[in-house]
Amino acid sequence: MRVCQITGPRQVEIVDRPDPEPRAGHVVIAVRSASLCGTDVHQYDARLPVEYPRIPGHDCSGIVSAVAPDVATVDVGDRVAVKPSFPCLDCRACTHAQFSDCANKRLIGLWSDGCLAESLLVPASNVAVLPASVGFDAAANLEPFTVAINTQRRLGLAMGEWVVILGQGPIGLGQTRIAVLAGARVVAVDPRPEARDLARAYGAEVTVDPDADDVTTAVHALTNGDGAAAVIETAGVAATVELMPSLVRKYGQLANVGIAAGIGSLDVATVVARGLTVHGIGGNGGKGQYEAAIALIEAARIDPAALVTHTFGLADAAQAFSLAHNKTEPVIKVVLHP
Ligand SMILES: [Zn+2]
Numbered sequence: 001m002r003v004c005q006i007t008g009p010r011q012v013e014i015v016d017r018p019d020p021e022p023r024a025g026h027v028v029i030a031v032r033s034a035s036l037c038g039t040d041v042h043q044y045d046a047r048l049p050v051e052y053p054r055i056p057g058h059d060c061s062g063i064v065s066a067v068a069p070d071v072a073t074v075d076v077g078d079r080v081a082v083k084p085s086f087p088c089l090d091c092r093a094c095t096h097a098q099f100s101d102c103a104n105k106r107l108i109g110l111w112s113d114g115c116l117a118e119s120l121l122v123p124a125s126n127v128a129v130l131p132a133s134v135g136f137d138a139a140a141n142l143e144p145f146t147v148a149i150n151t152q153r154r155l156g157l158a159m160g161e162w163v164v165i166l167g168q169g170p171i172g173l174g175q176t177r178i179a180v181l182a183g184a185r186v187v188a189v190d191p192r193p194e195a196r197d198l199a200r201a202y203g204a205e206v207t208v209d210p211d212a213d214d215v216t217t218a219v220h221a222l223t224n225g226d227g228a229a230a231v232i233e234t235a236g237v238a239a240t241v242e243l244m245p246s247l248v249r250k251y252g253q254l255a256n257v258g259i260a261a262g263i264g265s266l267d268v269a270t271v272v273a274r275g276l277t278v279h280g281i282g283g284n285g286g287k288g289q290y291e292a293a294i295a296l297i298e299a300a301r302i303d304p305a306a307l308v309t310h311t312f313g314l315a316d317a318a319q320a321f322s323l324a325h326n327k328t329e330p331v332i333k334v335v336l337h338p
């Protein structure tokens with residue numbers, strides 16, 4: 001099979017590797033759509049430590065091409081989405097069937113070879129079968145919505161509350177859409193016009209360009225000076241993290257989703273004085289959340305394919321990574337069709 005591998009910082013090459021064989025409990029997927037997420041881009045630009053060579057990629061969909069004899073849950077020909085982490089099956093969470101909370105879970109494409117390839121070998125428990133109406137590009141972009149479903153379950157907001165979402169990349173946009181479906185009134189913040197346009201299409205009631213307007217003033221004007229019920233941070237930069245306490249009302253909630261080196265810190269004195277609750281939302285969606293996102297696509301409540309701005313063949317993977325890294329034109333999501 002043809003694969004894309006990262007061989008060093010900003011070094012991408014297309015090579016042949018042996019076709020994977022389905023070992024016990026596993027299935028082989030012919031990859032149809034694979035999206036690049038921040039993790040892949042940080043493998044490419046070496047902001048994440050990574051072994052070389054590595055086939056990156058964990059967000060994908062495709063058609064099952066082979067199954068091990070002991071697999072009864074999936075058949076050859078099934079259209080599937082891939083859940084992006086392998087649980088250890090051994091830790092406290094795994095032994096309680098909370099696989100998404102596994103203490104040792106390993107992202108596909110980071111600790112093992114990933115989906116930027118013609119074929120991918122995964123445990124049968126890592127696939128979710130797709131209804132006929134769910135397209136491959138939608139199914140390769142589930143992760144932002146599963147993270148957002150996880151976030152809303154943690155926040156448990158009442159209907160009609162104001163929620164500020166900082167950053168409208170794919171993760172922030174998924175947060176915007178799911179918060180709207182959960183009954184929130186969303187203020188979406190991002191300096192990029194294309195991101196604010198999609199936030200409005202996803203149902204944000206107000207968008208703010210932080211380069212043009214003061215975010216705190218805007219949020220206080222909408223909330224009678226109280227602040228929002230919750231603030232969700234997805235940009236992963238110090239400026240937005242440190243802005244969070246000024247946007248939330250007393251006894252409100254903060255959800256930190258963005259993560260990167262040099263992310264800044266929350267002011268604990270403010271957290272205590274204002275009675276705030278802080279949630280760390282790691283990982284890529286909990287038990288049942290991939291299935292929930294697929295059901296929402298089928299019901300036409302979410303449209304993950306709308307995130308896709310650029311599509312490349314596998315042979316052009318170097319160009320795809322360069323665009324996702326350098327953002328030389330307006331980019332939300334880059335997908336590859338191996
Ligand atoms: Zn991802």
Ligand SMILES: [Zn+2]
Nearest residue numbers: 088091094102
């Ligand atoms: Zn585990």
